[in-house]
Amino acid sequence: xxxxxxxxxxxxxxxxxxxxxxxxxxxxxxxxxxxxxxxxxxxxxxxxxxxxxxxxxxxxxxxxxxxxxxxxxxxxxxxxxxxxxxxxxxxxxxxxxxxxxxxxxxxxxxxxxxxxxxxxxxxxxxxxxxxxxxxxxxxxxxxxxxxxxxxxxxxxxxxxxxxxxxxxxxxxxxxxxxxxxxxxxxxxxxxxxxxxxxxxxxxxxxxxxxxxxxxxxxxxxxxxxxx
Amino acid sequence: xxxxxxxxxxxxxxxxxxxxxxxxxxxxxxxxxxxxxxxxxxxxxxxxxxxxxxxxxxxxxxxxxxxxxxxxxxxxxxxxxxxxxxxxxxxxxxxxxxxxxxxxxxxxxxxxxxxxxxxxxxxxxxxxxxxxxxxxxxxxxxxxxxxxxxxxxxxxxxxxxxxxxxxxxxxxxxxxxxxxxxxxxxxxxxxxxxxxxxxxxxxxxxxxxxxxxxxxxxxxxxxxxxx
DNA sequence: ACCAATATTCAACACCTGTTGAATTGGACC
DNA sequence: GGTCCAATTCAACAGGTGTTGAATATTGGT
Numbered sequence: 001x002x003x004x005x006x007x008x009x010x011x012x013x014x015x016x017x018x019x020x021x022x023x024x025x026x027x028x029x030x031x032x033x034x035x036x037x038x039x040x041x042x043x044x045x046x047x048x049x050x051x052x053x054x055x056x057x058x059x060x061x062x063x064x065x066x067x068x069x070x071x072x073x074x075x076x077x078x079x080x081x082x083x084x085x086x087x088x089x090x091x092x093x094x095x096x097x098x099x100x101x102x103x104x105x106x107x108x109x110x111x112x113x114x115x116x117x118x119x120x121x122x123x124x125x126x127x128x129x130x131x132x133x134x135x136x137x138x139x140x141x142x143x144x145x146x147x148x149x150x151x152x153x154x155x156x157x158x159x160x161x162x163x164x165x166x167x168x169x170x171x172x173x174x175x176x177x178x179x180x181x182x183x184x185x186x187x188x189x190x191x192x193x194x195x196x197x198x199x200x201x202x203x204x205x206x207x208x209x210x211x212x213x214x215x216x217x218x219x220x221x222x223x224x225x226x227x
Numbered sequence: 228x229x230x231x232x233x234x235x236x237x238x239x240x241x242x243x244x245x246x247x248x249x250x251x252x253x254x255x256x257x258x259x260x261x262x263x264x265x266x267x268x269x270x271x272x273x274x275x276x277x278x279x280x281x282x283x284x285x286x287x288x289x290x291x292x293x294x295x296x297x298x299x300x301x302x303x304x305x306x307x308x309x310x311x312x313x314x315x316x317x318x319x320x321x322x323x324x325x326x327x328x329x330x331x332x333x334x335x336x337x338x339x340x341x342x343x344x345x346x347x348x349x350x351x352x353x354x355x356x357x358x359x360x361x362x363x364x365x366x367x368x369x370x371x372x373x374x375x376x377x378x379x380x381x382x383x384x385x386x387x388x389x390x391x392x393x394x395x396x397x398x399x400x401x402x403x404x405x406x407x408x409x410x411x412x413x414x415x416x417x418x419x420x421x422x423x424x425x426x427x428x429x430x431x432x433x434x435x436x437x438x439x440x441x442x443x444x445x446x447x448x449x450x451x452x453x454x
Numbered sequence: 455a456c457c458a459a460t461a462t463t464c465a466a467c468a469c470c471t472g473t474t475g476a477a478t479t480g481g482a483c484c
Numbered sequence: 485g486g487t488c489c490a491a492t493t494c495a496a497c498a499g500g501t502g503t504t505g506a507a508t509a510t511t512g513g514t
Contacts, residue, residue, distance in 0.1 A: 034263075036261075036263060036264055037263055118345065159432075160433070161429060163411075164425075164426060164429045164430075165433070167402075167406075167407065167410070167411075167426075168399060168430065168433065171399065171402045171406065172395060172398065172399060172402075175394075175398045175399075175402075179394075179398065180394065183394070184390075184394075198391075199391060199394075202388060202391045203391075203395065205386075205437070206387070206392070206395065206434065206437030206438055207433065207437060208437075209436060209437040209438075209442060210432070210433030210434060210435075210436040210437035211433055211436075215436060215442035215443065216442065
């Protein structure tokens, strides 16, 4: 008979696929493929479900990505804002090191977001742009304040432009997280695991000597993140 | 009659579409869209011809892109190698400034290649990777030599790792060319035209103070490129 | 035991992609 | 004036993309 032979596989699964699991899969695929090349079918495959299910939980691919951003940024912004409070009287180089550590903490597992910040900003605001800017502007503001306070406290040279210094600090940290582990082993004997921390440390040394009022003053001891 | 009604538009045009014109169009589209998103149809549209014509001159999209690289890199590598010759006894900061200027000269009109260098290296060698590495390795080598000579001449701190310093110098220059003009006007009163040179200058000041043996020594006067 | 809401899949749509083979034309040479 | 080659276009292929509407199981409430 040409009966529509009921396929067994539809309907809810025994264990629900909750949206957070979808976000995990999406993050992984965005990380590997980049924002544009990551396909919903690949994300669905990773999550072990049908592409259409993504549309049950999120209204579009873009919405899925925005949800990904909103899962990560607010906490990052909070940490960054706390660090920039003027009541924090620790030496400026130490606070800048903390900035790098916060970056490291929030971005190390998420090349997808890094790629977005790195690349998509360049192309101008294509839909996502304005929202990213909303997230990035306060972050930039916090770091900038640290530099400004550093000048006011006589630790940073007055000639240094806080905004440019912020740009250098933050941009390079993204490059260190992204590119250094891939490139350093190719060109030198350093193992990839150590590359990031070695790079961060060398970077802060150069940047700090570059902006410090007294370049010959030694760096304070920098706390390393717990492995 | 169902005669095949001879279409008028085939055959050679009055003015040939030479491959170089195709490369120009490809460069423009790669620049705007990025390597992956740039379509052959868009390139053909820009060049005013049919997509199939591209396959008459180049064997594939990848070959087209490689031809683009080969049009730019050799001259860049030559300039960079000449700059790194040990007979060049000018002060190290001035030579580093020349490195930035060479970058500026060769890359300022080609965001496509910059995007490639910035992004595609990260994803590892997917076909293009190895060739890019062949072009980039000698470039990195030249800059590194300048730092090493700087140490030998007592201008650069011995503690500085030449390879990491090279990484910082070169990477940041790409960011300055790409991101700074898009971002600075958003966050500060600087006009976009001045952003690149202002950024380059501030960057060299910080980097040089960061790596110099005597951080209090003034920078030599830096020649600006002719506008 | 029924019913409604929820979570899931299937199949298709329209469109875009790199690529190719055949058809066609213009110009150069003899 | 005929012949050949180089340059160009057309039409199609096979595959991938985001997205949607309908069909279908499962679960929880009453």
